[in-house]
Amino acid sequence: MVKKAMRAGIIPALFLSLPLPVLSEPKLAMPIDCALGESCFIQNYMDRDPGPGARDFTCAGLSYNDHKGTDFGLPSLAAMQAGVTVRAAASGSVRGRRDGMIDKVYTPKEDARIDGRDCGNGVVLVHDDGWETQYCHMKKGTVHVRNGQMVDAGEPLGQVGLSGRTQFPHLHISVRRAGQPVDPFTPDGDPDACGSGSARAMWIDDILYQPGAVLSAGFSTGVPEYAAIKAGTAAETDIAADAPALVIWGYAFGGRQADVLSLRIDGPEGRFIDKRLLIKKDQAQFFRATGKRLKAPLTRGIYRGTATLIRDGAEVSAQMVSITVQ
Numbered sequence: 001m002v003k004k005a006m007r008a009g010i011i012p013a014l015f016l017s018l019p020l021p022v023l024s025e026p027k028l029a030m031p032i033d034c035a036l037g038e039s040c041f042i043q044n045y046m047d048r049d050p051g052p053g054a055r056d057f058t059c060a061g062l063s064y065n066d067h068k069g070t071d072f073g074l075p076s077l078a079a080m081q082a083g084v085t086v087r088a089a090a091s092g093s094v095r096g097r098r099d100g101m102i103d104k105v106y107t108p109k110e111d112a113r114i115d116g117r118d119c120g121n122g123v124v125l126v127h128d129d130g131w132e133t134q135y136c137h138m139k140k141g142t143v144h145v146r147n148g149q150m151v152d153a154g155e156p157l158g159q160v161g162l163s164g165r166t167q168f169p170h171l172h173i174s175v176r177r178a179g180q181p182v183d184p185f186t187p188d189g190d191p192d193a194c195g196s197g198s199a200r201a202m203w204i205d206d207i208l209y210q211p212g213a214v215l216s217a218g219f220s221t222g223v224p225e226y227a228a229i230k231a232g233t234a235a236e237t238d239i240a241a242d243a244p245a246l247v248i249w250g251y252a253f254g255g256r257q258a259d260v261l262s263l264r265i266d267g268p269e270g271r272f273i274d275k276r277l278l279i280k281k282d283q284a285q286f287f288r289a290t291g292k293r294l295k296a297p298l299t300r301g302i303y304r305g306t307a308t309l310i311r312d313g314a315e316v317s318a319q320m321v322s323i324t325v326q
């Protein structure tokens with residue numbers, strides 16, 4: 001019957017006369033003031049695996065089980081303290097906001113204090129047609145929009161912080177339609193499609209997918225504490241010729257089993273050290289360091305350090321640093 005009608009051209013004519021559904025999906029502006037791949041990095045995407053595993057929209061592992069948003073991470077606490085603005089991704093009105101929670105690295109001991117407020121200090125914006133965006137883990141005392149306030153796309157909401165259930169300073173942004181989480185990188189769904197990043201995304205800008213990166217690198221006179229690296233205070237810039245040792249370290253995210261972190265120092269007399277350190281298991285974040293104890297003073301001059309994340313023999317990301325030894 002239908003076939004017959006279609007052959008007669010009746011159905012298409014009817015179809016065309018129906019009103020087309022209005023597509024009012026918001027286009028999303030960058031929700032954070034930073035240069036992606038330089039001063040901030042997307043460290044986790046929405047989990048597209050419906051089961052207990054985790055995979056991002058490219059079918060890689062930059063996610064964790066049941067993660068319902070996108071995490072824009074900062075390389076250090078120092079960067080967070082300096083102040084990085086969180087901005088409305090689209091125009092809308094403030095449906096909820098919270099401030100007053102402290103900025104502190106999450107451990108299970110914090111559960112009672114956090115009391116289910118995993119988002120920490122945050123903002124929920126309502127857009128047209130049941131769309132919402134939510135911004136989490138903002139810095140205490142910076143959320144300066146009020147309930148019911150209208151905001152334009154790009155308008156500041158507050159600053160990136162470390163409040164709620166988070167272990168590193170980052171902006172978590174969730175996108176929802178009718179209460180259901182939507183991956184802004186592949187809003188059309190199909191978690192099995194494994195897009196490469198060129199799939200239709202909701203972002204106004206092209207956002208390059210980085211499968212991992214070196215967040216920071218630096219010189220020091222001993223192996224630094226991991227806490228100092230995460231704080232952004234591990235890099236020593238004033239190293240004397242009679243230092244006890246010269247060390248280079250690299251801090252990275254998205255490490256996968258069998259990756260290599262190559263650490264190298266070139267000094268005034270050529271190659272000082274060159275080590276390739278194997279990453280033995282997947283690690284969301286990690287650091288490695290290598291160096292030499294000094295039996296004689298360092299030759300004065302410029303030392304250049306390079307930390308390179310290598311996967312399957314190819315460079316994923318590198319950071320270069322230099323110091324002058326006097």
Ligand SMILES: [Zn+2]
Pocket residue numbers: 044067069070071172173
């Ligand atoms: Zn998150």
